[in-house]
Every structure is written in structure tokens, then in C-alpha cells.
Amino acid sequence: MTKKNKSALSEHTGISSPEITSSNAIETLKAKRKARIDTNTLVSSILNKNIAALSRAITLVESENHKHLEQANTIIKACLPHANKSIRIGITGVPGVGKSTFIEAFGKHLTSQGKRIAILAIDPTSSITKGSILGDKTRMETLAKDENAFIRPSASGTSLGGVARKTRESIILCEAAGFDVILIETLGVGQSETTVHSMIDFFLLLKLAGAGDELQGIKRGIIEMADAIAINKADGENLKQAKLAKVEFNRALHLYPPKPSQWSPKVMLCSALQNEGIKDIWKLILEYKTKTTENNYFETNRTKQNKFWLIQTIENELKRSFFNKKEIKEALEAQLKLIETNKTTPFAAADYLLSLNKSLQ
Amino acid sequence: MTKKNKSALSEHTGISSPEITSSNAIETLKAKRKARIDTNTLVSSILNKNIAALSRAITLVESENHKHLEQANTIIKACLPHANKSIRIGITGVPGVGKSTFIEAFGKHLTSQGKRIAILAIDPTSSITKGSILGDKTRMETLAKDENAFIRPSASGTSLGGVARKTRESIILCEAAGFDVILIETLGVGQSETTVHSMIDFFLLLKLAGAGDELQGIKRGIIEMADAIAINKADGENLKQAKLAKVEFNRALHLYPPKPSQWSPKVMLCSALQNEGIKDIWKLILEYKTKTTENNYFETNRTKQNKFWLIQTIENELKRSFFNKKEIKEALEAQLKLIETNKTTPFAAADYLLSLNKSLQ
Incomplete structure (x- = not known):
């Protein structure tokens, strides 16, 4: 406490409390609690027609951050019945x-x-x-x-x-x-x-x-x-x-x-x-x-659309995860060169890349 | 040798030669040699414009048998430069x-x-x-x-x-x-x-x-x-x-x-x-x-087509191998039911199936 601070409302600084656990763990706990509160709050705010909350949830949906997407999934799941x-x-x-x-x-x-x-x-x-x-x-x-x-x-x-x-x-x-x-x-x-x-x-x-x-x-x-x-x-x-x-x-x-x-x-x-x-x-x-x-038709069409999206999402992800692998990217380049010079067929090249992918798993 | 067989051309049966290795191994060797000869013969016959050989090679291409397809690939590879x-x-x-x-x-x-x-x-x-x-x-x-x-x-x-x-x-x-x-x-x-x-x-x-x-x-x-x-x-x-x-x-x-x-x-x-x-x-x-x-254009178009087929073949195979898995088939059925009753989103269902697929690898 400094001498300058003479108000009755001022407090003694006291001694700092000992660390009961690592500060890292505390941060993690805090963050988790914050996220949980945010998610619950966001959902109830959305259901209460709060536009700011809706905007924020859509921003989470649009994020490329893995944690945001996890939170987005939780929110969507909670919103689904409504x-x-x-x-x-x-x-x-x-x-x-x-x-x-x-x-x-x-x-x-x-x-x-x-x-x-x-x-x-x-x-x-x-x-x-x-x-x-x-x-x-x-x-x-x-x-x-x-x-x-x-x-x-x-x-x-x-x-x-x-x-x-x-x-x-x-x-x-x-x-x-x-x-x-x-x-x-x-x-x-x-x-x-x-x-x-x-x-x-x-x-x-x-x-x-x-x-x-x-x-x-x-x-x-x-x-x-x-x-x-x-x-x-x-x-x-x-x-x-x-x-x-x-x-x-x-x-x-x-x-x-x-x-x-x-x-x-x-x-x-x-x-x-x-x-x-x-x-x-x-x-x-x-x-x-x-x-x-x-x-x-209204209902059956929506169900049909949902099924279509399930399959579509899986197919997109299968392709993405295959073609985004570093080893596949390099091998694909090489196989495309062989195709350009007519040294292989597209099917043999595909078989080669598919086997390579299996060996990577 | 039976008494009935009196021709000078007849042979003594003699004793059977001892098995130098398991009969299985011999069969495998024979089959391999036969396939090798067939493949080489087929290729040279095809290059000699022999229609019967061409027909037989196409039959191999069309077969669903794994060994036939392997042989077909060898033949195609040999034919490619021609x-x-x-x-x-x-x-x-x-x-x-x-x-x-x-x-x-x-x-x-x-x-x-x-x-x-x-x-x-x-x-x-x-x-x-x-x-x-x-x-x-x-x-x-x-x-x-x-x-x-x-x-x-x-x-x-x-x-x-x-x-x-x-x-x-x-x-x-x-x-x-x-x-x-x-x-x-x-x-x-x-x-x-x-x-x-x-x-x-x-x-x-x-x-x-x-x-x-x-x-x-x-x-x-x-x-x-x-x-x-x-x-x-x-x-x-x-x-x-x-x-x-x-x-x-x-x-x-x-x-x-x-x-x-x-x-x-x-x-x-x-x-x-x-x-x-x-x-x-x-x-x-x-x-x-x-x-x-x-x-x-003639050449560049053919190269473009080959590249298209490479990608196409990979994508088809990725889908086929995913959706043909027994565990995926069963889980997909279950997820589709959840979609029908609006208990999940297509995206959550897709994520679930993709994780299941990873755990199977």
C-alpha cells in the first residue's frame, strides 16, 4: 500500500496467494469455463432472437479455427430442435x-x-x-x-x-x-x-x-x-x-x-x-x-437434401484429405509428368497414388 | 505297364520321381511361368494385329478377377508405347x-x-x-x-x-x-x-x-x-x-x-x-x-483427358473404398435414420462417419 492512497475504501495488498497449481492449468480451466458459458449464452441468446448472438455464431461457423468450429458444432446441435x-x-x-x-x-x-x-x-x-x-x-x-x-x-x-x-x-x-x-x-x-x-x-x-x-x-x-x-x-x-x-x-x-x-x-x-x-x-x-x-413433398425434399449433403460432405472431405497430403502432392506432380510424356496410363498412375496413400495411413 | 499294351511305342511306367518340393510350389511356378508366357505372347500377338489376342486381352481388362487385372495392367503397360x-x-x-x-x-x-x-x-x-x-x-x-x-x-x-x-x-x-x-x-x-x-x-x-x-x-x-x-x-x-x-x-x-x-x-x-x-x-x-x-490441340487435349482420368479414378476409388466398408455401411444407415428424424445435421453425421473411418484404418 502506498502512502498516497488514504481512502477508507482502499485495501491492503496483503501477500500474494501461493500458486495452488500451474498457471497454465488455470488458464485452460478459465478458457474452458468461458467457452462453455459463451456457448450456452450464445444458444439462449439466439433462441431469444438476439441478432448480435446470431452474428457471432455465424462467425464461428465461418471460422477456419478448429476450436471455433467445435464450438459452432455444439451451438448448431443445440439449435437444431428449434x-x-x-x-x-x-x-x-x-x-x-x-x-x-x-x-x-x-x-x-x-x-x-x-x-x-x-x-x-x-x-x-x-x-x-x-x-x-x-x-x-x-x-x-x-x-x-x-x-x-x-x-x-x-x-x-x-x-x-x-x-x-x-x-x-x-x-x-x-x-x-x-x-x-x-x-x-x-x-x-x-x-x-x-x-x-x-x-x-x-x-x-x-x-x-x-x-x-x-x-x-x-x-x-x-x-x-x-x-x-x-x-x-x-x-x-x-x-x-x-x-x-x-x-x-x-x-x-x-x-x-x-x-x-x-x-x-x-x-x-x-x-x-x-x-x-x-x-x-x-x-x-x-x-x-x-x-x-x-x-x-416439403418434408421429404428437406430430408432428401440432408442426405445429399451428408454424402457430399463426406466425398469432399475424402478428396481434400487425399490431395492435401504432402507426399501425395509430390507424387501426383511426378505422375502427371509421366502422363504428359505418355509413360503411364491414368489408371496405372491412379493405382500407384492410391497404394502410396494406403502406405501413409 | 499292362500286358495288353504290346506296341514298341509303349513305355515302361518306371517309378514315379520323388517330390523335390511341395506340389503347391510347383503349381505356383507353373502358373507364374504360364502367365508370363501368356502375357508376353499376348503382347507380341496384339502388336502383330492378332484379333484373338486383342479380344483375350480386353477380356482380361474387363475381368473382375484381381490376377487378371494385374496381367491386364502389364499388357497395357507394354502396349502403351505402341x-x-x-x-x-x-x-x-x-x-x-x-x-x-x-x-x-x-x-x-x-x-x-x-x-x-x-x-x-x-x-x-x-x-x-x-x-x-x-x-x-x-x-x-x-x-x-x-x-x-x-x-x-x-x-x-x-x-x-x-x-x-x-x-x-x-x-x-x-x-x-x-x-x-x-x-x-x-x-x-x-x-x-x-x-x-x-x-x-x-x-x-x-x-x-x-x-x-x-x-x-x-x-x-x-x-x-x-x-x-x-x-x-x-x-x-x-x-x-x-x-x-x-x-x-x-x-x-x-x-x-x-x-x-x-x-x-x-x-x-x-x-x-x-x-x-x-x-x-x-x-x-x-x-x-x-x-x-x-x-x-489434338495432343494437349489427349494429355488433358489423361489427367482428368487420373483424378477421376482416384476420386471414384476413394468413394468406393469408403462406402464399401461394412462398418461404414452400418453406421451410415444409422446416421441416415437420425437425419430423417432431424436428430443430427448432415455435417455432424459426416464428421462422425469420417472419424469412424479414421479409427478403422
């Missing part, structure tokens, strides 16, 4: 189709109906090269301020599989946090549509009249996956052309065989900018939910 | 398009030019449910009797990967046996086109005028893969319609971006039955070979 109650909507469309404006109008309509909407994005490449889609919240200014809306940019990562896993786990967290509608945005220019399609209930394709990219949509199977096509910017001088496009898309949709959901995809007109047609699209999605709940 | 000199042509088209008639006419044209042609087929499902395509050689009666033609039905097997491997190895054997042209037929109704495309130099799509299956072809990317579209049965009353179809397909082809081969796909008319247009298709394929040899 999940699955939303409708999951996939939304895609090429850049320029007005996705942000549409999501803003759609989201505002939902929150005005007392719904809570979470918006996630999936696009592995954009998150690296151009910053993630949705990263710029200013594109959805009003919605970003709405307390019943939660906007989360795309998880980063180079592999679609990795990003997809993170998005799927985030969906569970958002559902546990009481969001009624989960919207998953994708960029409309890659393989990500198929990935998104395997984690959603309803797939909405945004189009422009006369954009002339129908062949691309058919080729990549996007039109085949759509439960509804919304022709956006159907306003002013565009309206006439949009109506023509509606007829054409309806014709195109008839070329496809009936869906297992027994749902006939619909073509809608809308103008996100003028806030027209948005209500009808939401009504259509509700119709879809009623119909597919009645015929049991 | 392979790669053919042009590999993929041919597809829906049933009814006249594939057999076309192959017969095309093959006869080639053999009349002094070429030797081998015809393989790839179609895993058909080989089980309907007997393999090409199985019925009577459909190519003239060609089947031609000593410069070799017709081999599709390898059996349920997995496309397995059948594909067998076909690719058979290609090497056929090339070592001096075949200038390898034709690989596929049924035109499944995923097998993409598989075939990854093992050929030139892809020929057979079509009928007005068959109305263009959308299917676009959807499955078959039209995009084609280096030429031949509209068959362009004779008699069909001719006018075939000419119209040619214009339409030419238009459709222009919608695709340029190919890495720098080859612009052509649309041709032919009548296999009337033996018309067949020569022109062969000329076109030779033009393709000249062009892609000059710009180096």
Missing part, C-alpha cells in the same frame, strides 16, 4: 437483373407483414475477387435498418463445398433465431445455383424481358430448377415486352417434365423499383408451401 | 437415329480405304437391362465379317466409372493392335456422353430431321460437345426436311462460344442406308485432325 420452421427461398439472376432492389422490396413487404427475414448469399468466387455479393449493405439501405431483417454477406472461401456448408449451417442458426423466411441469394453465373437448389424449398429466378440469355439458363439447368420466374423491371416502356417474355417463358416451361413436387412453375411480372407484383410473388410462394406441405 | 496413333471418334444419337446402319456404312468406307477400325461401346445400364449395345453383331452384318474391323460390345458393369475405365484401356489395346480409327458408340440417353467426350478426339452427333429433341441435346450439353452433327436418313421424302434441319442446327451451333480446339462444328447430311454423305463425314474428320494437329 430450426426447420422457415421457408427457404433461393433467388438467382444475372447481374443487372435488379436482385438487390428486388430483395429490398420483397424483404420490406415481408417485414410489413410481421415476418422476419434473413438474407444469406452464396458465391465462393465473388467473395474473393469482387468482394462478396450483399457485402455492400448500402444496396439494401432500408432493409439493412429493419430490425426484422438480417443481412449476412457470403461466407468467404474458395471451395463451393466449403461455402455451401457454412451457408447451410447458417440457415439452421437463422431459423433457430426465429426467422420465418430465409432468402439465399446467388449470382446467377456459375455452378452455385445447383448448390443453392439443394438447400432451399423454393427457387425463384429473376429475369429481364429480351435479355436473350434463355439458352444459358436452359443449358445450365437453371430454368428447369425454377419454381417461379419473375420478370423484373416490368414497368413503363418495358411492360409490353415483359408480357411477351412471360408468354415465351411459359411456353419454355411446358417443355419440361412435371416436377416431383407436383408444382407447375409460374411466370410472374414485377417491378421491384415500383414495388409492383412483389405481393403476388410472396402469395405464390405461400401457395407453393401449402401445396407441397399437403402432398408431403 | 498406342495413341489412332483417331478416336465418339458417336452418339438417340435410339432410332440409325446408329448401327451408320457405323456399318462408315466402317465399310474406312476399310475400303485400307483403314482398320475398332468399334467399342460404352453404356453401363444397357449392358444389364437390355443386353449391351453392339451386342447384336447381326445389326452390322457386313462389318462383322470384315477382317479389318473389330467390333466389341460394351463392357458390363453397373458403374459408369468402371465401364469407362475398361473402355479407355481397351482403346489402348486396340491402338497397339494397329487400328487407325477407334469408334466409341454411346446410346445418347444418359450421362455417358460426357464420359465418352473425355476419351475421344472427335465427337459426332447423329440426328434426325424434325425429331424435336433439340432441347434435350442442349440441356445435357451434347450439342455443345459435338464437333459435327450428321442428320441421318436425309433421303427421299426426308431430304427437304433434313435440309431445313441443317439450317436450324447451324443457327443453334452459332449460339455457342468458340471451342478451345478452334474448330467450328459442322452440320452434315447423310443417308447411311443409301450410303450417301458418309465419305464427306470421314473427310471432315480428317480435316479436323489436320487442323487440331497443326494447332497442337
Whole structure:
């Protein structure tokens, strides 16, 4: 105690207590207790619709840190019984189709109906090269301020599989946090549509009249996956052309065989900018939910999706753990050189690498 | 020696020679020597264009027996330096398009030019449910009797990967046996086109005028893969319609971006039955070979294909060896049940199975 400190509230320093155990062990104990408290607190906060807690949990899901992922798994497990109650909507469309404006109008309509909407994005490449889609919240200014809306940019990562896993786990967290509608945005220019399609209930394709990219949509199977096509910017001088496009898309949709959901995809007109047609699209999605709940497709499809993801995750991990081994990487390089000079067949090279892998285990 | 046997040519039986080693060991030695001789003989016979030897080697490739496969690998390795000199042509088209008639006419044209042609087929499902395509050689009666033609039905097997491997190895054997042209037929109704495309130099799509299956072809990317579209049965009353179809397909082809081969796909008319247009298709394929040899695409594409097959084979085997384990099979069943009742996430289930797999190694 220093002389300067004369307050009655001051304490004697006393002697320091002896160390009862190593300081390391104490730190470990403290950390464990902290993590346990955090996990429990996080889960109950999420279930209490606390957005900050939800954000933090998603950050854990997205982490590359092993301990974070362990904690994330515990949280997800605790959230699981409270999940699955939303409708999951996939939304895609090429850049320029007005996705942000549409999501803003759609989201505002939902929150005005007392719904809570979470918006996630999936696009592995954009998150690296151009910053993630949705990263710029200013594109959805009003919605970003709405307390019943939660906007989360795309998880980063180079592999679609990795990003997809993170998005799927985030969906569970958002559902546990009481969001009624989960919207998953994708960029409309890659393989990500198929990935998104395997984690959603309803797939909405945004189009422009006369954009002339129908062949691309058919080729990549996007039109085949759509439960509804919304022709956006159907306003002013565009309206006439949009109506023509509606007829054409309806014709195109008839070329496809009936869906297992027994749902006939619909073509809608809308103008996100003028806030027209948005209500009808939401009504259509509700119709879809009623119909597919009645015929049991809604549930069986989700189970099917979960099984697909189980297999997918295993396959990705088998590949990753094989090709990431240092010895395999080196041997693969050598075998590829032999292939280039036609000194081996791909099958002999594969057999060699597979045997090497066995000897490493 | 019995009394009955009085010929001067008869021999005394003598005493049996003592066993110098266990009979087992002798059998093993004999078998090894036999296999060695067989392998060497087979290889030199194949290189001497002996069809019976080629057939026997392909049978070894197609065997499920481990020893046969080992022998097959040795043979392929020995054949490899003599392979790669053919042009590999993929041919597809829906049933009814006249594939057999076309192959017969095309093959006869080639053999009349002094070429030797081998015809393989790839179609895993058909080989089980309907007997393999090409199985019925009577459909190519003239060609089947031609000593410069070799017709081999599709390898059996349920997995496309397995059948594909067998076909690719058979290609090497056929090339070592001096075949200038390898034709690989596929049924035109499944995923097998993409598989075939990854093992050929030139892809020929057979079509009928007005068959109305263009959308299917676009959807499955078959039209995009084609280096030429031949509209068959362009004779008699069909001719006018075939000419119209040619214009339409030419238009459709222009919608695709340029190919890495720098080859612009052509649309041709032919009548296999009337033996018309067949020569022109062969000329076109030779033009393709000249062009892609000059710009180096022919070689780089084959190397790329080989690398693709290396990775593909490894991935297939990683999956096969994981999912075929008894313990994994049982645990997977259990995890799938948990998924059905929403008691676990696909990712937690995957992690569990992957850990189980590690503990089994």
C-alpha cells in the first residue's frame, strides 16, 4: 500500500496467494469455463432472437479455427430442435437483373407483414475477387435498418463445398433465431445455383424481358430448377415486352417434365423499383408451401437434401484429405509428368497414388 | 505297364520321381511361368494385329478377377508405347437415329480405304437391362465379317466409372493392335456422353430431321460437345426436311462460344442406308485432325483427358473404398435414420462417419 492512497475504501495488498497449481492449468480451466458459458449464452441468446448472438455464431461457423468450429458444432446441435420452421427461398439472376432492389422490396413487404427475414448469399468466387455479393449493405439501405431483417454477406472461401456448408449451417442458426423466411441469394453465373437448389424449398429466378440469355439458363439447368420466374423491371416502356417474355417463358416451361413436387412453375411480372407484383410473388410462394406441405413433398425434399449433403460432405472431405497430403502432392506432380510424356496410363498412375496413400495411413 | 499294351511305342511306367518340393510350389511356378508366357505372347500377338489376342486381352481388362487385372495392367503397360496413333471418334444419337446402319456404312468406307477400325461401346445400364449395345453383331452384318474391323460390345458393369475405365484401356489395346480409327458408340440417353467426350478426339452427333429433341441435346450439353452433327436418313421424302434441319442446327451451333480446339462444328447430311454423305463425314474428320494437329490441340487435349482420368479414378476409388466398408455401411444407415428424424445435421453425421473411418484404418 502506498502512502498516497488514504481512502477508507482502499485495501491492503496483503501477500500474494501461493500458486495452488500451474498457471497454465488455470488458464485452460478459465478458457474452458468461458467457452462453455459463451456457448450456452450464445444458444439462449439466439433462441431469444438476439441478432448480435446470431452474428457471432455465424462467425464461428465461418471460422477456419478448429476450436471455433467445435464450438459452432455444439451451438448448431443445440439449435437444431428449434430450426426447420422457415421457408427457404433461393433467388438467382444475372447481374443487372435488379436482385438487390428486388430483395429490398420483397424483404420490406415481408417485414410489413410481421415476418422476419434473413438474407444469406452464396458465391465462393465473388467473395474473393469482387468482394462478396450483399457485402455492400448500402444496396439494401432500408432493409439493412429493419430490425426484422438480417443481412449476412457470403461466407468467404474458395471451395463451393466449403461455402455451401457454412451457408447451410447458417440457415439452421437463422431459423433457430426465429426467422420465418430465409432468402439465399446467388449470382446467377456459375455452378452455385445447383448448390443453392439443394438447400432451399423454393427457387425463384429473376429475369429481364429480351435479355436473350434463355439458352444459358436452359443449358445450365437453371430454368428447369425454377419454381417461379419473375420478370423484373416490368414497368413503363418495358411492360409490353415483359408480357411477351412471360408468354415465351411459359411456353419454355411446358417443355419440361412435371416436377416431383407436383408444382407447375409460374411466370410472374414485377417491378421491384415500383414495388409492383412483389405481393403476388410472396402469395405464390405461400401457395407453393401449402401445396407441397399437403402432398408431403416439403418434408421429404428437406430430408432428401440432408442426405445429399451428408454424402457430399463426406466425398469432399475424402478428396481434400487425399490431395492435401504432402507426399501425395509430390507424387501426383511426378505422375502427371509421366502422363504428359505418355509413360503411364491414368489408371496405372491412379493405382500407384492410391497404394502410396494406403502406405501413409 | 499292362500286358495288353504290346506296341514298341509303349513305355515302361518306371517309378514315379520323388517330390523335390511341395506340389503347391510347383503349381505356383507353373502358373507364374504360364502367365508370363501368356502375357508376353499376348503382347507380341496384339502388336502383330492378332484379333484373338486383342479380344483375350480386353477380356482380361474387363475381368473382375484381381490376377487378371494385374496381367491386364502389364499388357497395357507394354502396349502403351505402341498406342495413341489412332483417331478416336465418339458417336452418339438417340435410339432410332440409325446408329448401327451408320457405323456399318462408315466402317465399310474406312476399310475400303485400307483403314482398320475398332468399334467399342460404352453404356453401363444397357449392358444389364437390355443386353449391351453392339451386342447384336447381326445389326452390322457386313462389318462383322470384315477382317479389318473389330467390333466389341460394351463392357458390363453397373458403374459408369468402371465401364469407362475398361473402355479407355481397351482403346489402348486396340491402338497397339494397329487400328487407325477407334469408334466409341454411346446410346445418347444418359450421362455417358460426357464420359465418352473425355476419351475421344472427335465427337459426332447423329440426328434426325424434325425429331424435336433439340432441347434435350442442349440441356445435357451434347450439342455443345459435338464437333459435327450428321442428320441421318436425309433421303427421299426426308431430304427437304433434313435440309431445313441443317439450317436450324447451324443457327443453334452459332449460339455457342468458340471451342478451345478452334474448330467450328459442322452440320452434315447423310443417308447411311443409301450410303450417301458418309465419305464427306470421314473427310471432315480428317480435316479436323489436320487442323487440331497443326494447332497442337489434338495432343494437349489427349494429355488433358489423361489427367482428368487420373483424378477421376482416384476420386471414384476413394468413394468406393469408403462406402464399401461394412462398418461404414452400418453406421451410415444409422446416421441416415437420425437425419430423417432431424436428430443430427448432415455435417455432424459426416464428421462422425469420417472419424469412424479414421479409427478403422
